Amino acid sequence: MNNSNTLTSEQITSDLLPQKFGSRGMIWTGILVLICAIGAYAYYRQLRYGLVVTNMRDYVSWGIYISNFVFFVAISLVGSLITAILRLADVHWATPLTRIAEIIAVSAIVFASLIIIVDMGRPERFYNLLLHGRLQSPIIWDVVVISTYFLISLLLLYFPLLPDLKIMINFKEKTGNALHKLYRFQGSFWKGTAEQFKISEKSINILCIIIIPVAFCIHTVTSWLFATTYRPGWDSTNFGAYFISGAFLVGSGAVVVAMYVFRRYYHLEKYITELHFEKMGKVVVLLALLYLYFNVNEYLVPAFKMKKPEEAHLDELFTGEYAPLFWFAIMIGMIIPIFILIFKKGRKPLPMFIAGIMVVVGAWFKRYLIVTPTLLHPFLPMHDVPTSYHHYFPSWEEWAIAMGSLAGALLVITFFARIYPIIPIHETIIENEKPAHQE
Amino acid sequence: MKPLLKMKNQHIRNSILLAICLFISGLSLRAQDTAKAEAGEPSVALRYFIKNNSEHYLIVRSNIKVGKKTQRLPNQVIKVFLDSAGPENLLLKTTTDDQGEAKVYVPVERAEKWNASAKHNFIGVLEASSLEDERSAELEITRAKIEMDTITEDGVRSIIVKVSYLEGADWKPAADVEMRLGVSRSGGILSAGTEESYTTDSTGSVTVEFKRDSLPGDDKGNFVLMAKVEDNDTYGNLLVETVVPWGVPVVYNTTFFDQRTLWTTRFKTPFWLLFMAYTIVIIVWGTVIYLITQIVKIGKLSKSEPN
Incomplete structure (x- = not known):
């Protein structure tokens, strides 16, 4: 916080209590609901007419949906980074960002699960995956680890929320009757006793420890969905680390964007300060450099050898059909943000926000590039297939569903910020009461 | 002089007109030919087959x-006649399939006419x-057997194949x-000997020493011997097959999928994977369940302790 000890508990509480949507909030929510509705209609069409409404065919059977899935899984990892890793490292400046990171993680993991079901032609047969799934398959590992990560993230969101629920219960006139009932249902048992705090602290510490290996598992397993398939571009032993470094980067980018938006919209300048942007900027630039390093490994080493089956795939990325998108993703997703954030002036809120947007957009296209071009370059040549099989561009239904899922994730975050304090009230008060030298 | 000049001019005019007409008609004919060539020239082709001397049929093809x-x-739509085109000799009126083929028995x-x-x-x-x-197209065949x-x-194993044709009532x-x-x-056919193909001698026979030792057969060591005459101008296509126990019995390794490996069914998961997966799941979900009990515990504390 900017001005330690200058804020009273009452003021902090008043500032951080959830606020009603203003006109901009209503417009924002309305747009998201509209995009979701279009996505829902497109999904209705997919259920009605089958996967033929997509442009996925025999070769590109994983298209924009799986790209989106990988993107969501990646972004969800930020919960473990900001909340768990920084907490265990005793880094206190990240306290106001923990809830933002956690809600991004929870909403992303929910939509990762949903989009994978959308990718199934017959979603009503999903239960067969549980009934007849093979433990040898990375797909089953993914199902197990995603559900586990979701539950752990939910718990990590819930435990620190308990003291804040008690505070909000006391502000019935401000929060309204319906929300008051919800808060009471969720946290009326929290009295704030020493014993309760002790249990809660211990539980949070356990969660912080356990979420790190689970988070690493979730994205490593997702990377293995590709790496265990023998194909140009995926046949790599480096994929787990490559995916995790990219995940931390996009998650941090998303947190930076959310920090800027919440700070500006809810006037939280006293709580999300320039110092937070400065620190997060350093985190993002470090992660961007790390991810760039893995990218160099992933592309330079195969390009140096230029094995025949890899050649067509790499040519397509470097100079072919996908070259504009590839270089866009590399520049926007890594290199330009590095150049912005490496300078102190670049780590101010607005440049950080722009760099964050770049990181997130670049990361989305990067996932698309990991999935699609490889599928268009199988080891066996494509013979006697319709011309359309040689190319892939998502149909409007695929775009609508993918954008609908992104809007859905943003909607969850928006509603969460409307119902709960996006910055932990109780922890902020405690941090504020600490003497300056302890901070 | 003038009428002569006039006649000469008229002659030149007529010649030019004739040349133009010829040029246009030439172009027109050429255009017709091109159009016809682009449209294509349909045709019908017939092939006669005898399989194991019992099944004989025609394959008609529209091209x-x-x-x-x-x-x-x-x-x-193709009509197939026997010996001469007429309703009394119609074998079958058929329509070719997607591949432009039809089978006619x-x-x-x-039968009486056929045997005659x-x-x-x-x-x-x-x-x-x-x-x-x-x-239309015609195909003349002499009845034969193989x-x-x-x-x-x-x-030493040998194969003897004999081809005969019918002359009057006798097989020659x-x-x-x-x-x-x-x-x-x-x-396809893997040659029994060293040659790609064989030709019958004056007795209508071919004798070939079988030189394919250790050839995999079915589980009893059987495989199919085959002699095939293809598109013979006189006899058409003749095929005879016989099963011989000359191969090596092949017993498929059914134990391959009985092993506990990564590629078998879920009931054959390797023990090390089961151990690792269940250990991880038990540790993680055990912790999650423990944490949920902590929430319950916090709830109970609220009842026992004063605020």
């Missing part, structure tokens, strides 16, 4: 020649369409008939 390339013409009611002669003439007529006239026998002398040896002889393998 279209576009440029230098002959393609199949699907869904065409000699029906029972034409050793030589027959098949006539295939591709029905006229709005674009093209009727097209027989296969095997002998083993001093451990068919000399100089080229055939492929060997083991049926992957849709």
Whole structure:
């Protein structure tokens, strides 16, 4: 916080209590609901007419949906980074960002699960995956680890929320009757006793420890969905680390964007300060450099050898059909943000926000590039297939569903910020009461 | 002088006019030819088959020649006659399939006519369409048979194939008939000896020493020997098959999928994977369940302790 000890508990509480949507909030929510509705209609069409409404065919059977899935899984990892890793490292400046990171993680993991079901032609047969799934398959590992990560993230969101629920219960006139009932249902048992705090602290510490290996598992397993398939571009032993470094980067980018938006919209300048942007900027630039390093490994080493089956795939990325998108993703997703954030002036809120947007957009296209071009370059040549099989561009239904899922994730975050304090009230008060030298 | 000049001018005019007319008509003819060539030239082709001396049939094919390339013409109506075109000799009126082919058997009611002669003439007529006239093709065949026998002398296995043709009421040896002889393998014929093909001698026979030792057969060591005469101008296509126990019995390794490996069914998961997966799941979910009990515990504390 900017001005330690200058804020009273009452003021902090008043500032951080959830606020009603203003006109901009209503417009924002309305747009998201509209995009979701279009996505829902497109999904209705997919259920009605089958996967033929997509442009996925025999070769590109994983298209924009799986790209989106990988993107969501990646972004969800930020919960473990900001909340768990920084907490265990005793880094206190990240306290106001923990809830933002956690809600991004929870909403992303929910939509990762949903989009994978959308990718199934017959979603009503999903239960067969549980009934007849093979433990040898990375797909089953993914199902197990995603559900586990979701539950752990939910718990990590819930435990620190308990003291804040008690505070909000006391502000019935401000929060309204319906929300008051919800808060009471969720946290009326929290009295704030020493014993309760002790249990809660211990539980949070356990969660912080356990979420790190689970988070690493979730994205490593997702990377293995590709790496265990023998194909140009995926046949790599480096994929787990490559995916995790990219995940931390996009998650941090998303947190930076959310920090800027919440700070500006809810006037939280006293709580999300320039110092937070400065620190997060350093985190993002470090992660961007790390991810760039893995990218160099992933592309330079195969390009140096230029094995025949890899050649067509790499040519397509470097100079072919996908070259504009590839270089866009590399520049926007890594290199330009590095150049912005490496300078102190670049780590101010607005440049950080722009760099964050770049990181997130670049990361989305990067996932698309990991999935699609490889599928268009199988080891066996494509013979006697319709011309359309040689190319892939998502149909409007695929775009609508993918954008609908992104809007859905943003909607969850928006509603969460409307119902709960996006910055932990109780922890902020405690941090504020600490003497300056302890901070 | 003037009328002469006038006549000369008229002659030149007429010559130019004639040249233009010839040029235009030439162009027109050329255009017609091009259009016809682009539309293609339909045709019908007939092939006669005898399989194991019991099944004999015709394959009729509707084709279209576009440029230098002959393609199949699907869904065409073709009439097939025996010996001469007429309703009393009609074998079948059929429509070719998507591949432009149809199979035609000699029906029972034409058996008497079929048996009455050793030589027959098949006539295939591709029905006229709005674009093209009727097209026809003929195929003359002499009735023939092909027989296969095997002998083993001093451990040496041989195959004897005999081709005969019908002359009057007698079967005569068919000399100089080229055939492929060997083991049926992957849709083709693996030659039984060292030659790609063999030709019958004056007795209508071919004898080939079987030199394919240790050839995999079925689980009892059986495989199919096959002799095939293809597109013979006189006899058509003849095929005879026989099963011999000359191969090595192949017992498929059914234990491959009985092992506990990464590629087997879920009931054959490797123990190390089961151990690792369940250990991780138990530790993580045990912790999650423990944490949920902590929430319950916090709830209970609220009842026991004062605020």
